[in-house]
Amino acid sequence: MIKNVFGTKPKIQRFPLTRDILLHLFNLLWPPILVGRPISATEYTFQLTIAASFALAFSAFLHVSRSRAYTTEDLRDPEFNRKKATRSYVRFSTLGDAVQIFLPRSKTDPSARSLNLVLACTDDRLCPVKTHHCYLTVVPPLHGLPDYLTPLFYRPLSRTGNSTSFTKKAVQQTLTTLLIARGGGSTRLHHPQLP
Numbered sequence: 001m002i003k004n005v006f007g008t009k010p011k012i013q014r015f016p017l018t019r020d021i022l023l024h025l026f027n028l029l030w031p032p033i034l035v036g037r038p039i040s041a042t043e044y045t046f047q048l049t050i051a052a053s054f055a056l057a058f059s060a061f062l063h064v065s066r067s068r069a070y071t072t073e074d075l076r077d078p079e080f081n082r083k084k085a086t087r088s089y090v091r092f093s094t095l096g097d098a099v100q101i102f103l104p105r106s107k108t109d110p111s112a113r114s115l116n117l118v119l120a121c122t123d124d125r126l127c128p129v130k131t132h133h134c135y136l137t138v139v140p141p142l143h144g145l146p147d148y149l150t151p152l153f154y155r156p157l158s159r160t161g162n163s164t165s166f167t168k169k170a171v172q173q174t175l176t177t178l179l180i181a182r183g184g185g186s187t188r189l190h191h192p193q194l195p
Contacts, residue, residue: 019126022058025175026051026125045139050171052128052135053153056101059128060117075142075151085152087141090132097121099129101152 056062074080081088082104089102103115121129141150 019058022054022126023124025054046174048131048135048138049153050174052131053171055126055128055131056117056119058126059119059122060101062103080151081148086148087136087150087152088146088148089152090136092129092133096133097129099132101132 074084077083080086085101085103091100093099098118098120101117101119103117105114119128121127141147142154
């Protein structure tokens with residue numbers, strides 16, 4: 001068998017998501033009124049959802065899909081709230097200086113255990129406590145469902161009135177579109193180690 005007759009596809013060099021890059025994203029995307037015009041409530045909701053999910057993932061060293069990956073079919077599962085993180089799993093301390101988030105076990109987790117995260121308040125824009133408090137205050141439960149049936153993070157209604165899946169692909173497409181629209185240049189962020 002002959003391999004690499006036509007050459008190999010060049011590999012894209014990937015770098016870790018640093019605090020500086022995440023702050024750059026926040027400065028470009030949040031707060032949402034950056035282009036001199038008010039934006040729609042749906043766009044604001046989705047941006048706030050992305051901000052809160054990224055703050056959680058970054059602060060807790062989680063894979064971004066751990067707290068948010070679900071499909072529309074998952075919502076029909078009567079055991080949804082036992083398998084996925086919901087809004088009822090978020091608790092703020094009485095002083096407002098910490099947030100506790102329970103994440104049910106993941107199928108891809110080798111130890112197959114649930115996580116009970118406690119995140120402290122930080123004094124910057126990436127504060128998971130502030131972003132989650134703002135998110136849960138501004139973004140209503142999905143379709144008026146109770147908190148224990150509403151995913152922790154969800155994508156707002158589409159133009160047709162249907163709730164769409166909040167997946168990695170949906171977030172990537174939205175980030176790419178917003179970064180280009182807001183002057184982020186190409187879809188790749190400038191990384192200090194890149195030439």
